[in-house]
Amino acid sequence: MKVIFVCTGNTCRSPMAEAILRTLRPDIEVLSRGICAQKGSPINMKASDTLKKKLGITISHSAENLTEEEAEGALILTMEKRHRDFLKAFAGLQSVHTLKEFSGEGNGDISDPFGSDSRVYLETFEELYNLIKKISEEL
Secondary structure, three states: OEEEEEEOOOOOHHHHHHHHHHHHOOOOEEEEEEOOOOOOOEOOHHHHHHHHHHHOOOOOOEOOEOOHHHHOOOEEEEOOHHHHHHHHHOOOOOOEEEHHHHOOOOOOOOOOOOOOOHHHHHHHHHHHHHHHHHHHOOO
16 A cells, blocks of 8 residues: 655645654655745755654655556645645546545545744644654554
8 A cells, every 4th residue: 555645835734744644654655845945945844843753754855746646556645625626637646535534524625834934844744744644554
């Protein structure tokens, strides 16, 4: 099984989600991608600091956009409805859900912490962790 987390720039939410699922389920292939990432951008420093604080890990990350080849056969979980809708409408992908809808927690968005203070990154991490922990046992 392959799971791909998708957000906008692939520097905050999706890399955090990738790190969380990798920690919880090292047996699953996990990637993170963006829909308009600046290729090669590193993980946001506050996102990186949050992962170090909460999971005790440091990740090496380089932002990438989702490709058709990667998406083939993967479960794609987006951070926002607009990401899901874009991937379904313009990329023709079918196995795309928001993380919240896939976890049974409704159809809301996970807010982008970009530009916020460290407290918001911690809140985003906690939200991601709780949702991913819920689905990790079902994957």
